[in-house]
Amino acid sequence: MSNEPERTAELPRLSRSVRPIAKAPVRIVHMGLGAFHRSHQAWYTQHAGDAAEWGIASFTGRRPDAAEVLSAQDGLYTVVERSDAGDSFEVIGSIVEAVDGADVERFVELVSAPLTSLITLTITEAAYRLGADGKLDSQAPDVVADLAVLADASASGKPTTPLGRLVVGLAARRDADAGPLAVVCCDNLSNNGTVARKAVMGMAKAFDAGLAAWIDANVSFVSTSVDRITPRTTEADIDAVAAACGYRDESPVVAEPFLNWVLSGDFPAGRPHWEDAGAVFVDEIEPYENRKLWLLNGAHSLLAYAGQLRGHKTVAEALADDSCRRAVEDFWDEAASNLPGEDLRIHEYRAALLERFGNSRIAHHLAQIAMDGSTKLRMRAVPVLRAERAAGRSGQAAARMIAAWTAYTATATGLQDPQAAGIAAANLLTGRARLEALLGLVDPDLVEDRAIVDLVEGLAESFAAAGNLS
Numbered sequence: 001m002s003n004e005p006e007r008t009a010e011l012p013r014l015s016r017s018v019r020p021i022a023k024a025p026v027r028i029v030h031m032g033l034g035a036f037h038r039s040h041q042a043w044y045t046q047h048a049g050d051a052a053e054w055g056i057a058s059f060t061g062r063r064p065d066a067a068e069v070l071s072a073q074d075g076l077y078t079v080v081e082r083s084d085a086g087d088s089f090e091v092i093g094s095i096v097e098a099v100d101g102a103d104v105e106r107f108v109e110l111v112s113a114p115l116t117s118l119i120t121l122t123i124t125e126a127a128y129r130l131g132a133d134g135k136l137d138s139q140a141p142d143v144v145a146d147l148a149v150l151a152d153a154s155a156s157g158k159p160t161t162p163l164g165r166l167v168v169g170l171a172a173r174r175d176a177d178a179g180p181l182a183v184v185c186c187d188n189l190s191n192n193g194t195v196a197r198k199a200v201m202g203m204a205k206a207f208d209a210g211l212a213a214w215i216d217a218n219v220s221f222v223s224t225s226v227d228r229i230t231p232r233t234t235e236a237d238i239d240a241v242a243a244a245c246g247y248r249d250e251s252p253v254v255a256e257p258f259l260n261w262v263l264s265g266d267f268p269a270g271r272p273h274w275e276d277a278g279a280v281f282v283d284e285i286e287p288y289e290n291r292k293l294w295l296l297n298g299a300h301s302l303l304a305y306a307g308q309l310r311g312h313k314t315v316a317e318a319l320a321d322d323s324c325r326r327a328v329e330d331f332w333d334e335a336a337s338n339l340p341g342e343d344l345r346i347h348e349y350r351a352a353l354l355e356r357f358g359n360s361r362i363a364h365h366l367a368q369i370a371m372d373g374s375t376k377l378r379m380r381a382v383p384v385l386r387a388e389r390a391a392g393r394s395g396q397a398a399a400r401m402i403a404a405w406t407a408y409t410a411t412a413t414g415l416q417d418p419q420a421a422g423i424a425a426a427n428l429l430t431g432r433a434r435l436e437a438l439l440g441l442v443d444p445d446l447v448e449d450r451a452i453v454d455l456v457e458g459l460a461e462s463f464a465a466a467g468n469l470s
């Protein structure tokens with residue numbers, strides 16, 4: 001993967017013989033073997049008091065690479081905790097099997113095994129294939145293709161979307177009479193358990209009404225608020241681990257020291273003692289989710305679009321720009337007015353965010369955060385805008401995030417978004433028609449409100465004038 005500097009080329013590759021960590025039995029199946037899963041859920045599982053009972057089989061989403069690299073290391077990798085004070089290194093061994101997501105046979109085998117108690121998800125917001133109305137987009141080409149595969153049991157085709165694979169796995173679990181289990185959604189979505197449930201049920205119903213009823217009675221969808229800033233790994237990170245640890249790890253993960261996990265829901269087949277590692281279990285998750293999605297992720301999206309328009313590359317760089325920082329603080333003021341005050345300790349949370357965002361040793365690239373904006377803005381900007389307007393205020397700071405996105409879409413090349421085709425078509429239009437087409441992709445209701453379109457239009461014009469944020 002990297003061009004190994006000479007001094008590290010002779011080092012042994014990280015594996016369970018280099019670091020003898022016993023393998024726990026697979027009881028968790030994960031979908032979305034990315035950086036975040038490894039810095040968060042796998043870290044919490046390793047730090048649970050009963051970690052020896054809980055192994056994870058982790059499946060990639062779209063490509064086999066991550067599974068191949070990790071398999072060559074027996075599932076082991078290094079978490080590099082990075083702060084201004086320096087780096088610390090820990091080998092994580094809770095992933096006992098790393099598998100290409102296209103290996104649907106192995107996925108089905110594990111989901112239908114009675115020992116499997118949990119399916120965790122970090123498949124990204126866009127992968128839930130929700131339309132602007134919040135329901136499964138059954139017209140999305142990959143959903144249409146998977147529904148066709150599911151409908152024809154005799155066909156040799158395999159589902160390609162995570163939802164299709166999950167539905168096939170759950171059908172096999174029902175057929176094997178392997179008992180209930182929990183699906184734990186760890187993507188940045190509001191009400192993520194409910195969203196996951198809707199998406200799975202939407203696909204299951206179209207496939208087999210009996211399966212939908214079985215899922216309803218046997219599968220618990222747990223909602224979670226997840227937090228740990230985890231940028232993409234770089235070649236320099238790989239070299240830093242080699243230099244510090246004395247082994248070669250081709251797949252380390254760099255993360256900030258802060259981490260947080262709030263969960264709400266039932267675990268009918270049990271779960272690790274994640275609370276030993278600091279996870280918190282609550283009855284009412286919405287305030288925690290909104291605090292995190294609006295204050296942290298909302299500020300991230302604002303910085304991603306406004307910051308890039310102003311020539312910045314990372315979160316820390318954009319935050320050091322007074323204009324961007326003011327736009328963030330204004331957005332936080334609006335968001336905070338719509339969060340229940342004391343329990344959530346908003347003041348402390350904001351102060352901590354400024355410190356976390358300012359961690360300049362974490363190179364968190366705005367281009368990565370900017371992806372899938374149409375889905376993200378629906379959860380990060382629109383609810384605050386709506387709440388502000390319902391309270392008789394303008395919602396200008398939330399509208400600014402949307403305005404920045406509209407300006408960004410006109411400049412970005414190779415935009416990654418589930419609505420990329422619609423965005424490209426909108427950008428062929430001009431003036432008000434273009435703006436309305438873009439807003440409609442985020443949320444059709446926005447276009448119905450003339451005052452909102454006026455507000456966003458005025459703010460977007462400022463961006464066109466050299467990224468002016470006022």
Ligand SMILES: NC(=O)c1ccc[n+]([C@@H]2O[C@H](COP(=O)([O-])OP(=O)(O)OC[C@H]3O[C@@H](n4cnc5c(N)ncnc54)[C@H](O)[C@@H]3O)[C@@H](O)[C@H]2O)c1
Nearest residue numbers: 032033034035036060061062122123124127187188229230
């Ligand atoms: N990185 C973070 O700081 C962070 C923090 C909190 C929550 N999250 C959540 O975790 C998700 C994943 O983040 P990451 O940093 O691990 O990303 P990543 O790119 O490292 O990994 C994403 C994983 O999901 C799969 N995937 C991506 N898009 C898919 C699609 N359309 N269909 C199927 N599979 C798909 C990928 O193949 C990969 O396995 C985020 O989208 C977010 O919801 C991330």
Ligand SMILES: O=P(O)(O)OC[C@@H](O)[C@@H](O)[C@H](O)[C@H](O)CO
Nearest residue numbers: 188226227228229230297300369
């Ligand atoms: O991961 P995404 O793409 O949903 O959002 C980008 C960032 O806002 C996000 O990864 C945060 O860093 C993370 O949510 C912090 O816990």
